[in-house]
Amino acid sequence: MLIGELVKQTNLSRDTIRFYEKMQLIHSITRNNGYKDYPEQTLQQVQLIRTAKNLGFSLHEIKQILAMTAQQEIPADQVHTIFQEKLDVIDEKIAQLNQIKMMLSRFTQGEPCPLRKDCPIPELN
Incomplete structure (x- = not known):
């Protein structure tokens, strides 16, 4: 999905999506035309980021949690x-x-x- 669709589905700004990507919390694939494509799993990752932030976790801690969940269920x-x-x-x-x-x-x-x-x-x- 393109960033516009991700923005719609998550109610986050484009800047937030880009910041999460810069922090390597989420990842995209760049298409031949230069547009970024976000996999469907990005929605779940953003939900996890939101939940963890609401529980007081820092983005650094969230990055570690996401790395653990990428390998297997914690x-x-x-x-x-x-x-x-x-x-x-x-x-x-x-x-x-x-x-x-x-x-x-x-x-x-x-x-x-x-x-x-x-x-x-x-x-x-």
């Missing part, structure tokens, strides 16, 4: 590990954000401002 225990690792990262980010929230809250309640030269800036873990 075993359930490996999918579990991937999800658990992402949960661990999210839990760590939540902890950091909660710490930042507590510090900002203290500053709004009268603690000395850490943005002045004479106030030390607390370290985050």
Whole structure:
């Protein structure tokens, strides 16, 4: 299918499709006339990219997942590990954000401002 059809079916922009191709998340075949032809499996790949992005995966992580799925279906225990690792990262980010929230809250309640030269800036873990 041509890029216009892929854009229609995925509701993505041409720029996004081209960016995914540049990042080697999807691939096309260049026809003799110079037009790019995207295989039917590109629709499933784009759906996987969207789902993974919505779950918080980076494009780099998604590229690794796509490479695994290109070889074979990912075993359930490996999918579990991937999800658990992402949960661990999210839990760590939540902890950091909660710490930042507590510090900002203290500053709004009268603690000395850490943005002045004479106030030390607390370290985050």
